[in-house]
Amino acid sequence: MRRIARDPVSRRRFFAISGGTGAAGALLAACGDDDDMSSTASPSTPADDEMASQFGEGDLGIVNYALTLEYLEAAFYADVAKSGLFKGDDQALIEQIGQAEQEHVDALTATAKQLGGQPAKEPKAQFPLDDAASVLKLAATVENLGAAAYLGQAASIESPEVLAAALSIHSVEGRHAAVLNVLNGKPPTPDGAFAKPADMQTVLDSVQPFLA
Amino acid sequence: MQPNNQTAGAAPELAKIEVENLNRSSFLVRGMLAAGALYGTAAVSPMVRKAFGRASMGDIDILNYALTLEYLEAAFYEGAAKTPGLSKEVAGYVKTFGAEEQEHVDALTATITDLGGTPVKAPKADFGDAFTSAEKLIPLAITFEDVGVSAYNGAAPEIESKTLLATAGGIVQVEARHASTIRFAAGEDPSPEAFDPTMTQDEVLKAVQPYVES
Numbered sequence: 001m002r003r004i005a006r007d008p009v010s011r012r013r014f015f016a017i018s019g020g021t022g023a024a025g026a027l028l029a030a031c032g033d034d035d036d037m038s039s040t041a042s043p044s045t046p047a048d049d050e051m052a053s054q055f056g057e058g059d060l061g062i063v064n065y066a067l068t069l070e071y072l073e074a075a076f077y078a079d080v081a082k083s084g085l086f087k088g089d090d091q092a093l094i095e096q097i098g099q100a101e102q103e104h105v106d107a108l109t110a111t112a113k114q115l116g117g118q119p120a121k122e123p124k125a126q127f128p129l130d131d132a133a134s135v136l137k138l139a140a141t142v143e144n145l146g147a148a149a150y151l152g153q154a155a156s157i158e159s160p161e162v163l164a165a166a167l168s169i170h171s172v173e174g175r176h177a178a179v180l181n182v183l184n185g186k187p188p189t190p191d192g193a194f195a196k197p198a199d200m201q202t203v204l205d206s207v208q209p210f211l212a
Numbered sequence: 213m214q215p216n217n218q219t220a221g222a223a224p225e226l227a228k229i230e231v232e233n234l235n236r237s238s239f240l241v242r243g244m245l246a247a248g249a250l251y252g253t254a255a256v257s258p259m260v261r262k263a264f265g266r267a268s269m270g271d272i273d274i275l276n277y278a279l280t281l282e283y284l285e286a287a288f289y290e291g292a293a294k295t296p297g298l299s300k301e302v303a304g305y306v307k308t309f310g311a312e313e314q315e316h317v318d319a320l321t322a323t324i325t326d327l328g329g330t331p332v333k334a335p336k337a338d339f340g341d342a343f344t345s346a347e348k349l350i351p352l353a354i355t356f357e358d359v360g361v362s363a364y365n366g367a368a369p370e371i372e373s374k375t376l377l378a379t380a381g382g383i384v385q386v387e388a389r390h391a392s393t394i395r396f397a398a399g400e401d402p403s404p405e406a407f408d409p410t411m412t413q414d415e416v417l418k419a420v421q422p423y424v425e426s
Contacts, residue, residue, distance in 0.1 A: 096401070103406035147385055154381040155374040167365045167384070168407040174385040175392035175403035188393040189308065193315035195385035197378065 056117055059162045062153045064120035065200060066166065067108040069146055071122045072207055073101040076142060085132045090183075094139075097176050104169050111165065124212035140184050143177035145206055148198035271376055272329035274367050277413055278380070279320040281363055283334040284420055285356050286313040288342075292353065295343045302346060302397055306353075309390045316383055323376070336425035350398045352423075357391035359411065359419050360384075366410035 055061040055068070077098025080086070086094055112119035129135055150170035157163040174195065178188035189195075198206075289310025298306065324331040342352045364384035371377045392402035411419070 093402075097403070100403060100406035107407070151378075151381045151385060154368075155378040160369040164365070164369045164410065165407070167368055167381070168410065170381065171361050171365060171384055171388035171408040172403050172406060174388035175408075178389035178392045179396045179402040182393060182396060187308070188305075188389045189312060189386055191382075191386075193312035193386055194319075194379070194382040195389075196382070 055120065059157055059159050060112060060115045060117040062157055062166075063108055063112045063115060063162065064117070065153070066150065066169070067105065067112060067120045068123055069149055069203070069207070070101055070104040070108055071120070072125050072210065073142055073146060074098060074105050075122070075125050076127050076139070076210075077101055079127055079129060080135055080139070083129045083135070085129065085135055090132075093179070097139075097143075100172060100176070104172075107165070107169075111162065115162075125210050126212050127210055136180065136183055140177065140180035140186065141206075143173055143180050144190070145198060145203060147173040147177045148196060149200075149203040151195055152197035152199050152203070154197075270370065271372050272324055272327055274371055275320055275324050275327070275329070275376070276332045277367060277416075278364065278383075279317065279324065279332055280335055281360055281416070281420070282313055282316040282320060283332075284337055284423060285360060286310060286317050287334070287337040288339060288353070288356055288423075289313055291337075291339055291343045292349055295346060295349045298346050298349070299397075302350070302394075305390075305393060305397065309394075312386060312390070316386075319379075323379075337423055338425045339423055350394060353394050354391065354398065354400065355419070357387055357394060359416055360387040361391055361408050362411035363413075363416040365408055366412055366416070 055064040077094055081091070081095050081098055109119040127138065147170060150166055150173060154163065154166065154170065157166055181188050181190065289306055292306045293303075293310065295306075321331045339352065342348050361384060364380055364387060368377060368380050368384065371380060388408065396402040
């Protein structure tokens with residue numbers, strides 16, 4: 001049987017290390033198209049500015065962007081756990097992943113406050129819960145996207161404390177993604193040896209269909 | 213499961229030419245892409261020069277630390293492939309993950325050299341009787357992958373160059389994927405904590421010391 005562990009210690013550690021420096025001067029700039037080497041995107045496009053204003057600037061903006069994604073993940077797993085589509089080990093896994101996403105929500109909310117900001121509000125969301133197979137597929141999509149989203153922001157985070165916290169979430173999203181890939185009969189490392197990042201616009205476009 | 217991207221495992225020399233459809237210095241190319249995302253692709257070349265010019269001894273030390281761990285992981289999976297009685301699933305992971313660790317070794321070696329540093333030599337590894345059965349192999353695989361995650365997560369905030377940080381992030385996510393996949397295959401909790409713990413370099417070296425010949 002799988003060990004379902006809860007670790008209040010690691011959450012406390014997150015709170016302890018996430019009270020770092022402020023967000024002065026940083027820009028949410030990691031929104032370029034990293035597949036197009038010939039593009040001449042400027043450091044700050046209007047789309048960047050729009051996103052920056054949606055979440056706020058600097059580390060606080062990144063934390064609120066991550067918080068929005070974690071809210072969506074937590075809501076998704078809460079709905080799935082209640083759907084009755086899964087039982088046994090699968091249900092336990094879903095509940096455990098959902099619990100982790102909720103802990104990420106709590107931690108990021110606290111971090112946004114510690115940075116002196118207003119935490120992003122929970123978005124209203126709706127997810128298709130037709131059958132177990134399609135839900136598992138959606139779960140894998142969500143987790144792979146979440147992992148790529150964190151990776152896409154890592155180099156933009158100014159505070160080492162916020163970075164450390166984001167990294168400790170990022171690898172957990174990667175763990176979730178790999179297991180869900182396996183449950184879907186997909187490779188656990190679909191990008192090969194180097195995971196690919198996703199920029200903010202790509203991520204927000206991908207979750208748009210689930211926002212009510 | 214469909215093992216993916218076994219180029220490096222099948223023909224190590226090919227890893228230098230084609231890694232994930234990019235060229236030899238995949239690590240560098242990906243770094244350039246990350247720089248492009250951050251600063252606009254027009255600024256890539258000067259940016260990369262600047263980032264690498266700025267890379268301190270600290271960064272090279274961290275890369276060599278990572279390289280040491282990747283060498284151990286690659287050697288571990290190379291030996292693991294000979295373990296009798298592995299399930300088809302686990303044997304597939306051993307092959308794929310071993311090839312990916314070797315790509316990490318190649319990329320880190322190339323990056324250290326490009327930065328003007330000297331890559332550390334492969335440590336002499338001794339995994340004891342780990343390769344005599346699946347029961348002995350799997351716990352050690354889990355240890356190495358979990359330690360790898362904690363090592364990268366612990367060292368990454370110390371990295372000066374944002375370019376290198378982004379690429380280290382791309383590696384640590386893969387280590388996390390390996391860890392959870394092997395845990396899951398063994399019936400263990402794939403992600404035991406909501407926040408992966410970090411380890412200091414001293415803690416990591418202590419953890420791997422039993423498998424390094426002195």
